[in-house]
Amino acid sequence: MGGMAFGDIVMLPATEPIRQWRIGDVKVTKIVETEMLRSAQGAFPNAEAGGLDGLDWLCPQFVDRQGLLRFSFHALVIETASRRIIVDTCFGNDKTRSSAAFCEHLQLPFLRDLKAAGYTRESIDTVLCTHLHSDHVGWNTMLVGERWVPTFPNARYLLDRTEFEYWTAELVHGDEQVMGSMLSETFADSVKPVLDAGLVDLVEAQHRICDEVRLLPTPGHTPGHVSVMIESQGDSAIITGDSMHHPCQLVHAHWSPGVDQDADLAMRTRMAMIKDLIDTPTLVIGTHWAGATAGYIVKDGASCRLNT
Numbered sequence: 580m581g582g583m584a585f586g587d588i589v590m591l592p593a594t595e596p597i598r599q600w601r602i603g604d605v606k607v608t609k610i611v612e613t614e615m616l617r618s619a620q621g622a623f624p625n626a627e628a629g630g631l632d633g634l635d636w637l638c639p640q641f642v643d644r645q646g647l648l649r650f651s652f653h654a655l656v657i658e659t660a661s662r663r664i665i666v667d668t669c670f671g672n673d674k675t676r677s678s679a680a681f682c683e684h685l686q687l688p689f690l691r692d693l694k695a696a697g698y699t700r701e702s703i704d705t706v707l708c709t710h711l712h713s714d715h716v717g718w719n720t721m722l723v724g725e726r727w728v729p730t731f732p733n734a735r736y737l738l739d740r741t742e743f744e745y746w747t748a749e750l751v752h753g754d755e756q757v758m759g760s761m762l763s764e765t766f767a768d769s770v771k772p773v774l775d776a777g778l779v780d781l782v783e784a785q786h787r788i789c790d791e792v793r794l795l796p797t798p799g800h801t802p803g804h805v806s807v808m809i810e811s812q813g814d815s816a817i818i819t820g821d822s823m824h825h826p827c828q829l830v831h832a833h834w835s836p837g838v839d840q841d842a843d844l845a846m847r848t849r850m851a852m853i854k855d856l857i858d859t860p861t862l863v864i865g866t867h868w869a870g871a872t873a874g875y876i877v878k879d880g881a882s883c884r885l886n887t
Contacts, residue, residue: 585681587621589647590614596692600873602862603811605791607818608656608696609864609872612669612689612718615650615681622648622825623834630831636884640870641826648825649869652714654689655818656698657809662789663698664705665731666807666818667866671717674768677760682714689718690730703731705788706773708738709820709866710801711746712838713765720772727772736773737788740781742803797822797852799845800838806852816862816873822848824867826885829853829876857883 582591593611600607619626631642641649657664669689676683690700708716719736720727729736750766773779784796784805794805800821807818822845823829824836832849835842856863856876863885864873874887 582616583681587618588681589616590681591616593651593653593687593692596688597696598872600816600862600864601814602809602816603791603814604660605809605811606658607809607816607864608658608698609653610656610689610693610696611651611653612687613652613685614869615652616643616647617650619646619648619827619834622650622836623831624837626831626834630834631827634827634830634884636879637827640887641868641885648827650825650867651869651872652867653872654693654718655864655866656693656696656703657792657807659789659791659811662705662792663703664707664788664792665698665703665734666707667709667715667820668706668718668730670714671720671769673722674713674717675764676713677764679713679761682717690721700731701733703734706731706734706736707788707794707807708736708742709806709818710742710804711738711765711770712801712821713761713769715821715866716765716769719769727768729773729776729778734778736779737782737786738770738779739784739794739803739805741784741798742801742805743779743781745802797848799841799843799848800836801840814862815860816864817852817856818864818866819852819868820866822852823865826865826868826874829885830882853883 582589591614596611598609652669655666670682721730787793791811797806809816839845871887874885877886
């Protein structure tokens with residue numbers, strides 16, 4: 580399978596565009612935009628050499644035969660009796676990302692795959708961004724002529740208030756050392772157009788979207804980062820967002836991707852989530868987890884693993 584290399588990053592086409600789960604009466608559908616291979620040290624700069632040794636359960640879904648970590652960039656559509664919610668909207672097409680060539684000016688069939696899964700753009704009534712990094716807001720908008728317009732014209736776009744206020748303040752007086760030009764470019768083409776269209780609702784970190792779906796504050800990666808809880812007919816699932824980028828962090832909770840706003844808080848958030856979920860019937864759906872993407876956290880000796 581061919582891919583495009585950008586330094587130690589290899590971008591791949593989606594190998595399995597669509598996957599689905601049932602949580603009680605709720606259907607969750609994964610729509611993959613693109614995938615990535617990267618070394619452990621490239622993805623997590625503080626990763627120790629040999630940190631993947633002995634973690635055979637990661638292969639081949641989450642780590643390939645060469646020992647590279649597999650990542651997926653996908654949206655998750657939550658369909659309940661009353662709502663069609665899309666959680667995180669990937670990179671998007673046509674975006675200028677001057678500091679990240681691997682996600683710049685993409686031309687990917689995401690909207691075609693979304694429609695193939697049974698969801699037209701117009702049928703989505705809620706867009707939820709777990710945070711405002713570029714790979715979670717890109718399909719908020721699409722390029723029509725020379726204008727960025729909302730991709731989901733009938734949806735309300737839900738943004739955590741703390742998250743929104745932090746990044747808007749950074750735009751005004753931030754030193755751009757954390758996200759560089761990515762922040763201003765992302766805000767201009769993927770956030771401001773939906774804001775200008777009057778489609779944004781700022782919500783609190785424990786906001787309930789509907790009977791079955793609520794937000795869960797999981798700060799650290801960003802100040803207002805949220806995960807998503809789904810509960811229906813006695814079943815439950817959690818969508819991690821970037822509180823856990825890869826299943827290897829179940830074992831190495833201290834591994835940080837380097838763009839965590841507060842790496843220590845992100846680690847503590849991750850450890851608390853693992854403690855709460857281990858050996859429970861809650862399905863864990865990883866926002867960047869490739870392959871099976873979802874599973875149950877179970878004890879594995881002195882540590883834990885993902886049972887898919």
